[in-house]
Amino acid sequence: xAGVMQNPRHLVRRRGQEAxxxxxxxxxxxxxxxxxxxxxxxxxxxVYLQKENIIxxxxxxxxxxxxxxPKEGPSILRIQQVVRGxxxxxxxxxxxxxxxxxxxxxxxxxxxxxxxx
Amino acid sequence: GENVEQxxxxxxxxxxxxxxxxxxYSDSASNYFPWYKQELGKRxxxxxxxxxxxxxxxxxxxxxxxxxxxxxxxxxxxxxxxEDSAVYFCAADKGSNYKLTFGKGTLLTVNP
Numbered sequence: 669x670a671g672v673m674q675n676p677r678h679l680v681r682r683r684g685q686e687a688x689x690x691x692x693x694x695x696x697x698x699x700x701x702x703x704x705x706x707x708x709x710x711x712x713x714x715v716y717l718q719k720e721n722i723i724x725x726x727x728x729x730x731x732x733x734x735x736x737x738p739k740e741g742p743s744i745l746r747i748q749q750v751v752r753g754x755x756x757x758x759x760x761x762x763x764x765x766x767x768x769x770x771x772x773x774x775x776x777x778x779x780x781x782x783x784x785x
Numbered sequence: 786g787e788n789v790e791q792x793x794x795x796x797x798x799x800x801x802x803x804x805x806x807x808x809x810y811s812d813s814a815s816n817y818f819p820w821y822k823q824e825l826g827k828r829x830x831x832x833x834x835x836x837x838x839x840x841x842x843x844x845x846x847x848x849x850x851x852x853x854x855x856x857x858x859x860x861x862x863x864x865x866x867x868e869d870s871a872v873y874f875c876a877a878d879k880g881s882n883y884k885l886t887f888g889k890g891t892l893l894t895v896n897p
Binding site for chain 2: 672699701703708709710711712713716723724726727759773774775776777778779
């Protein structure tokens with residue numbers, strides 16, 4: 669099992685550009701979560717997705733940020749018109765959560781470190 | 786929403802000593818409490834977790850205790866080793882809400 673994969677690992681963008689972060693969950697996992705980590709802070713929840721559905725996006729900024737998890741392919745976190753305050757590490761996690769048996773454990777990817785110049 | 790407080794923010798111990806990190810949560814509906822270890826520049830890795838129907842769980846040198854009445858849970862590391870040095874995060878999950886709420890982390894330094 670290759671674990672949760674994220675790419676790119678490092679991403680540099682200039683203000684106003686777009687950033688696209690990709691996450692491939694662990695094999696057999698159909699639930700993906702995105703978290704943001706600012707320097708010397710904990711992880712903040714952004715969005716929770718299942719295949720083709722956004723379940724909870726309460727942690728996502730209302731503008732410029734969007735996320736998707738299509739039927740085929742990785743989950744994408746998209747940040748339009750990036751600003752310096754978007755510089756952070758973005759982690760995704762996955763879990764099985766196969767109903768009716770709940771599996772809470774979230775396994776994290778290595779993160780994408782976004783730097784906005 | 787849920788709020789998780791974590792203390793201390795930094796902890797320095799001598800190799801072989803024990804380390805204790807404490808967290809409190811605000812929402813009595815929370816029922817799952819994982820602990821993650823994050824080394825510099827690496828991903829958070831689950832080291833132990835506990836569910837609300839259990840008061841204590843142990844895995845070799847690591848143990849977690851949960852007091853539902855007081856809404857706090859603690860991580861205990863015994864016989865610490867230099868490789869235990871990292872940032873440790875506690876988190877809480879309300880189950881039906883699906884998202885983890887993290888504490889701000891504790892930087893543990895184990896001095897040889």
